[in-house]
Amino acid sequence: MRIDVVTIFPGYLAPLREALLGRAIEAGLVELGVHDLRDWTHDVHQAVDDSPYGGGPGMVMRPQVWGEALDAVLGEEPARLVVPTPAGRPFTQATAQAWAAEERLVFACGRYEGIDQRVVDAYADRGPVDEVSIGDYVLVGGEVAVLVMVEAVVRLLPGVLGNPVSAQEDSFSDGLLEGPAYTRPVSWRGLDVPDVLRSGNHAAIARWRRDRALERTAARRPDLLDALPPDALDRADRAF
Numbered sequence: 191m192r193i194d195v196v197t198i199f200p201g202y203l204a205p206l207r208e209a210l211l212g213r214a215i216e217a218g219l220v221e222l223g224v225h226d227l228r229d230w231t232h233d234v235h236q237a238v239d240d241s242p243y244g245g246g247p248g249m250v251m252r253p254q255v256w257g258e259a260l261d262a263v264l265g266e267e268p269a270r271l272v273v274p275t276p277a278g279r280p281f282t283q284a285t286a287q288a289w290a291a292e293e294r295l296v297f298a299c300g301r302y303e304g305i306d307q308r309v310v311d312a313y314a315d316r317g318p319v320d321e322v323s324i325g326d327y328v329l330v331g332g333e334v335a336v337l338v339m340v341e342a343v344v345r346l347l348p349g350v351l352g353n354p355v356s357a358q359e360d361s362f363s364d365g366l367l368e369g370p371a372y373t374r375p376v377s378w379r380g381l382d383v384p385d386v387l388r389s390g391n392h393a394a395i396a397r398w399r400r401d402r403a404l405e406r407t408a409a410r411r412p413d414l415l416d417a418l419p420p421d422a423l424d425r426a427d428r429a430f
């Protein structure tokens with residue numbers, strides 16, 4: 191997979207070259223290009239924004255600069271263009287799984303009041319364009335959202351995680367939140383590891399883990415339970 195990011199703050203994307211993701215890049219599992227939007231400005235001030243038509247607070251990012259940048263970065267290779275925005279569709283684990291199958295992702299990081307809408311409209315004719323949000327809150331720019339989404343996607347690529355089973359057992363992978371996890375010591379500050387996890391009874395352990403996942407999901411994200419397909423819960427789950 192190749193990932194390109196266009197931003198006025200390239201340094202914001204430096205964490206993508208650290209740790210797990212950095213090792214994935216070094217191993218050639220993913221290619222990363224970070225591009226400074228101002229490289230496509232032609233004025234002495236390198237202006238990337240202007241006042242909004244219709245008035246209102248803040249500035250809007252200019253379509254001409256974004257058009258030249260995305261034409262250059264996209265080139266002729268097909269790619270999914272992703273525009274983080276608080277007005278976007280929710281980015282979920284299912285989105286990450288779908289994008290992990292893509293050959294190319296290009297992220298356009300907006301700032302200010304966002305990017306002139308005509309940029310999204312113009313590129314929608316060339317290929318898939320996703321306006322997505324990582325949550326119901328407003329950031330100062332799209333860069334942090336790109337860090338989140340790139341990590342969620344790249345960790346799903348074959349060979350990135352040491353143990354591929356981890357990704358299969360993620361929270362949300364079966365529609366539920368993951369339950370609690372424990373490691374040594376067996377007793378810590380008067381708190382003990384649940385006996386079942388030390389019993390060696392794998393069926394009982396699996397049941398206990400499923401029950402804790404159902405319990406946590408019901409308490410914290412009942413919307414996820416409501417969204418489960420009818421056959422997702424078996425009789426034992428329903429008894430829980």
Ligand SMILES: Nc1nc2cc(Br)ccc2s1
Nearest residue numbers: 274275276329330331332
């Ligand atoms: N939740 C999000 N907030 C923002 C703000 C800007 Br400005 C650009 C993208 C995003 S995604």
